[in-house]
Amino acid sequence: MASQLPDGLAMPLNGALPSTVGVGALGKTMSAYVHIPFCRVRCGYCDFNTYTATELRGVSRASYVEELKKEIALSIDVLQRADVSLRPLHTVFFGGGTPTLLPVSDLADALQALRDSHGIEPEAEITVEANPDTLTAEYVDGLVRAGFTRVSVGMQSAVPHVLSALDRTHNPAAVDQAVSTIHSAGLEASIDLIYGAPGESLADWRRSLEQAISLNTGHISAYALIVEDGTALARKIGSGAMDAPDDDLQAEMYELADELLSKAGFQWYEISNWAKSQQQHSQHNLAYWNNQDWWGYGPGAHSAIGGTRFWNVKHPAAYAGRLAEAHSPALSYETPDQQAVTLEQVLLGSRLAAGIPTQGHDPQAISTLIAWGLIDGKRAIEGRIELTLSGRLRADEVVRELLFRSQD
Numbered sequence: 074m075a076s077q078l079p080d081g082l083a084m085p086l087n088g089a090l091p092s093t094v095g096v097g098a099l100g101k102t103m104s105a106y107v108h109i110p111f112c113r114v115r116c117g118y119c120d121f122n123t124y125t126a127t128e129l130r131g132v133s134r135a136s137y138v139e140e141l142k143k144e145i146a147l148s149i150d151v152l153q154r155a156d157v158s159l160r161p162l163h164t165v166f167f168g169g170g171t172p173t174l175l176p177v178s179d180l181a182d183a184l185q186a187l188r189d190s191h192g193i194e195p196e197a198e199i200t201v202e203a204n205p206d207t208l209t210a211e212y213v214d215g216l217v218r219a220g221f222t223r224v225s226v227g228m229q230s231a232v233p234h235v236l237s238a239l240d241r242t243h244n245p246a247a248v249d250q251a252v253s254t255i256h257s258a259g260l261e262a263s264i265d266l267i268y269g270a271p272g273e274s275l276a277d278w279r280r281s282l283e284q285a286i287s288l289n290t291g292h293i294s295a296y297a298l299i300v301e302d303g304t305a306l307a308r309k310i311g312s313g314a315m316d317a318p319d320d321d322l323q324a325e326m327y328e329l330a331d332e333l334l335s336k337a338g339f340q341w342y343e344i345s346n347w348a349k350s351q352q353q354h355s356q357h358n359l360a361y362w363n364n365q366d367w368w369g370y371g372p373g374a375h376s377a378i379g380g381t382r383f384w385n386v387k388h389p390a391a392y393a394g395r396l397a398e399a400h401s402p403a404l405s406y407e408t409p410d411q412q413a414v415t416l417e418q419v420l421l422g423s424r425l426a427a428g429i430p431t432q433g434h435d436p437q438a439i440s441t442l443i444a445w446g447l448i449d450g451k452r453a454i455e456g457r458i459e460l461t462l463s464g465r466l467r468a469d470e471v472v473r474e475l476l477f478r479s480q481d
């Protein structure tokens with residue numbers, strides 16, 4: 074959740090959704106994202122909507138779960154007033170920020186409030202993001218008791234100088250410890266890695282990948298470092314104190330990731346995500362990518378219900394203030410038209426290994442992409458647009474070609 078909020082129409086104070094959402098929600102699964110906007114320190118590359126203790130303007134972390142519970146109650150009221158049938162949650166994701174900075178009893182409380190209001194499917198994937206140095210065996214036991222099924226661990230790198238370039242505070246050994254604690258408790262673990270940090274060599278990246286693979290998780294995400302405007306990293310690069318990521322090196326790093334992960338039994342299912350089996354794909358992210366419904370709880374969180382998108386006020390103080398007045402924390406909303414929805418489906422769907430149908434796209438564009446080696450020719454004949462390895466490295470070009478020449 075990057076920190077910039079889009080424009081949109083002002084949301085009424087009671088949070089009422091347009092009358093179209095009831096029909097728009099039919100046939101879609103429902104998920105919940107719970108944003109925990111707190112971090113001990115801010116990593117230099119990160120522009121997520123998160124706050125250190127000194128940036129909180131008097132908001133207390135201790136009362137945060139009570140605010141979340143108010144928004145959960147309000148969401149049920151808003152959905153019922155809009156004639157959206159309540160559906161048990163298909164997935165739940167507690168993300169941040171650093172969710173594990175809160176006592177585990179707070180996470181359990183918020184999850185229970187979701188269970189008591191929406192209901193949760195019996196086999197639902199329930200994930201929490203964790204920074205490696207925040208997890209103890211006792212904490213993980215609390216997650217199990219609360220009903221979490223999966224922990225996504227922010228490893229980022231195994232190499233001390235890379236972690237330090239990213240301002241990460243954990244010791245690399247903390248990741249092994251965290252993952253073995255998660256596995257001993259019977260939960261699934263997923264690993265997040267970043268590549269292309271200033272000063273990171275291909276050999277450093279190989280070391281991180283090998284270390285991540287040795288942890289024996291079923292899921293690994295690897296993200297190219299993005300230099301976000303306004304971050305400490307952007308300032309250091311701007312002043313010449315650090316080097317900007319090199320596109321060619323990042324492409325080599327991606328290829329190395331795919332090679333080592335494939336050899337270790339992982340398969341890519343989205344450009345930045347690999348899993349050992351289909352059961353281990355992130356069901357929550359798939360819900361986003363496949364345009365299902367979700368309610369995002371917490372400051373700055375985005376929601377998508379029945380074709381309408383809306384997003385909350387950004388600062389935790391503004392969020393708490395709205396809820397204290399029994400107002401919706403939603404700031405604005407928009408209902409994208411069919412053209413915008415199609416565009417988004419091409420953008421997101423083409424990044425998936427499952428691809429998108431060729432139908433509706435210019436055969437000339439498809440032939441060009443096959444000739445450039447960016448999509449799989451055999452699969453295109455069978456009616457699917459699926460990226461090749463080169464296509465994954467040049468996904469933006471594929472999307473441009475498809476949309477630029479699109480027939481509709």
Ligand SMILES: C[S@@+](CC[C@H](N)C(=O)[O-])C[C@H]1O[C@@H](n2cnc3c(N)ncnc32)[C@H](O)[C@@H]1O
Binds near residue numbers: 120203297299
């Ligand atoms: C925002 S963090 C939240 C979870 C946890 N606080 C952590 O840092 O692991 C989620 C993931 O986003 C990714 N991320 C954040 N900022 C990024 C950036 N500028 N470039 C690439 N990946 C980024 C990192 O891999 C991180 O694990």
Ligand code: SF4
Binds near residue numbers: 114119
């Ligand atoms: S710990 Fe995670 S959310 Fe917090 S600043 Fe670092 S990357 Fe961002």
